[in-house]
Amino acid sequence: MAKLYFRYSAMNAGKSTSLLQVAHNYEEQGQQVKLYTAVIDDRYGVGVITSRLGPQRQVDTFTPHTNFLDSVPQVACLLVDEAQFLSTAQVQQLHQVAQVRGIPVICYGLRSDFRGEPFPGSAYLLALADDIEEIKNICSCGKKATMNIRVDAEGRRIKEGEQVSIGGNESYLQACGRCFYSGAGA
The missing domain is CATH 3.40.50.300 (P-loop containing nucleotide triphosphate hydrolases)
Known part of the structure; x- marks a missing residue:
């Protein structure tokens, strides 16, 4: 099936x-x-x-x-x-x-x-x-990454905006939940 x-x-x-x-x-x-x-x-x-x-x-x-x-x-x-x-x-x-x-x-x-x-x-x-x-990935802190962080050209975190913004490594970082909420990932 x-x-x-x-x-x-x-x-x-x-x-x-x-x-x-x-x-x-x-x-x-x-x-x-x-x-x-x-x-x-x-x-x-x-x-x-x-x-x-x-x-x-x-x-x-x-x-x-x-x-x-x-x-x-x-x-x-x-x-x-x-x-x-x-x-x-x-x-x-x-x-x-x-x-x-x-x-x-x-x-x-x-x-x-x-x-x-x-x-x-x-x-x-x-x-x-x-x-x-x-599919597993890791955060910069070494824990399992489950979240995505959007960053600007200077690497500063973006927390608001349209849901869709096409980009790759220059625009997004992967993060664990702790780093996502604490802001440590960006």
Whole structure:
């Protein structure tokens, strides 16, 4: 039976690296996969999944208007990067792709934003996913990182603003809960 998987972590834990490895493993066995990333994530170009380690791949994008029930062909596996940007309806569609069409769907994303607030897509993935896995990362203090801190160009913490601001290592730090609340992480 196919499942909907949600693999989440704080920033910089290797989610995209893991996704690219899973795609490689399927393709090495002669199986077709379909990969998506959010159209708004243009850090390395639109429609590009890039690992901080270097590997990258051109993929399809999803927008708020993408209907996965209409756009996913019959493949061995569907992989979604930046899954926190999915709408609640899209998470329901992906659950249906797994449950009804029998295609495993593996989503990778953040659980919460820089304020500790859940992303709507992540909240629904936590509710509907058949399998949930945390990808571990560490805080600068050495504890397990579970939170994200947004910083400005000078490295000062930003505590207010829009939920979505695309950025990488220059804009975000991973932190444990203690450092997140004490401000020690930034």
